[in-house]
Amino acid sequence: MSKFWSPLVKKLTPYVPGEQPKMANLVKLNTNENPFGPSPKVVEAITAELNDNLRLYPDPEGEALKSTIARYYNVQSEQVFLGNGSDEVLAHIFYGLFQHGQPILYPDITYSFYPVYCSLYNIEGKTLPLTESFEINPEDYRQPNGGVIFPNPNAPTGRYLALDKVEAIVAANPDRVVVVDEAYVDFGGESAIKLVGKYPNLLVSQTLSKARSLAGLRVGFAVGSAELIEALNRVKNSFNSYPLDRLALAGAIAAFEDEDWFRATCEGVIGERDWVTAKLEALGFEVLPSKANFIFARHPDHAGEVLAKGLREQGVIVRHFNKPRISEFLRITTGTADQNKRLIECLKALV
Numbered sequence: 001m002s003k004f005w006s007p008l009v010k011k012l013t014p015y016v017p018g019e020q021p022k023m024a025n026l027v028k029l030n031t032n033e034n035p036f037g038p039s040p041k042v043v044e045a046i047t048a049e050l051n052d053n054l055r056l057y058p059d060p061e062g063e064a065l066k067s068t069i070a071r072y073y074n075v076q077s078e079q080v081f082l083g084n085g086s087d088e089v090l091a092h093i094f095y096g097l098f099q100h101g102q103p104i105l106y107p108d109i110t111y112s113f114y115p116v117y118c119s120l121y122n123i124e125g126k127t128l129p130l131t132e133s134f135e136i137n138p139e140d141y142r143q144p145n146g147g148v149i150f151p152n153p154n155a156p157t158g159r160y161l162a163l164d165k166v167e168a169i170v171a172a173n174p175d176r177v178v179v180v181d182e183a184y185v186d187f188g189g190e191s192a193i194k195l196v197g198k199y200p201n202l203l204v205s206q207t208l209s210k211a212r213s214l215a216g217l218r219v220g221f222a223v224g225s226a227e228l229i230e231a232l233n234r235v236k237n238s239f240n241s242y243p244l245d246r247l248a249l250a251g252a253i254a255a256f257e258d259e260d261w262f263r264a265t266c267e268g269v270i271g272e273r274d275w276v277t278a279k280l281e282a283l284g285f286e287v288l289p290s291k292a293n294f295i296f297a298r299h300p301d302h303a304g305e306v307l308a309k310g311l312r313e314q315g316v317i318v319r320h321f322n323k324p325r326i327s328e329f330l331r332i333t334t335g336t337a338d339q340n341k342r343l344i345e346c347l348k349a350l351v
């Protein structure tokens, strides 16, 4: 604390990102990165951008990437917003599209950045408890609010809400923006992007960090009605006009163009996730049904904290949240086949 800090900064409790340890030989299953690398065509495209043009600013609007994404999802370019990772997109949404002065609704167990954005912008967040089985109940979202946001699949539970239920929440809030954070949707879910033409209050955010293996490049985007996107552009151009650099723009376009790589790696992750789930269940774990690239699991006889520590001592890092309702769970990112085998071997030694 310093006398130089603004009153707002004194009150902030910042988000704590998952650890990025520097240890050798580590099995890193703690931040939901993709275990497979990005498409070789992405690497080629980025390499081709390493030239004299780096002295020039990138396209502030990222038009080429916007039209690539628009074509991919069958929407107009004006319906696409780009940001430096979806975290930045979400920050602009909280600032520019939620009605400050009324509570923003989100689940009690969800992406822990949402309350941080609320405190950053001094807006009220209201948490709505997930059901006993950690599901979102659309009925809960019929109450006065300044906006609604939830991930689908949810994080850290991995639970997926069927599209008709997502639609019920959007339809119940015609005067408020409903944001579906689809960071993990490509691992088995169905995107709500197909509903944006029908609902001007629906905004879908996605990222290239997960299914497209580009967490290091920092590219996120949102798709919605042109009026919602215009608000985000107004915020962006009052904050940082060039959120995506030349390398990120080139790499992201190439990622969308290599559909075969995308499909194959998503299928690889899904297959490994299901393998880990079966092995954990055989060890007595309860595993929530996941449509993400991670699973959320607890053991009836072993505390989550103890298991996380035991794994760490064997060089396997998973995420444990010391929070009400979920302190017994481990969130385990799906790794490569070798990493997953090592995870299971280490857990066998612990349970």
Ligand SMILES: Cc1ncc(COP(=O)(O)O)c(C=O)c1O
Pocket (backbone or CB within 6 Å): 031, 032, 084, 085, 086, 087, 088, 111, 151, 155, 181, 183, 206, 207, 208, 209, 215, 219, 220
């Ligand atoms: C639910 C959810 N939304 C958004 C993000 C942010 O992703 P990025 O900023 O890498 O695009 C994450 C990252 O883990 C996430 O779990």
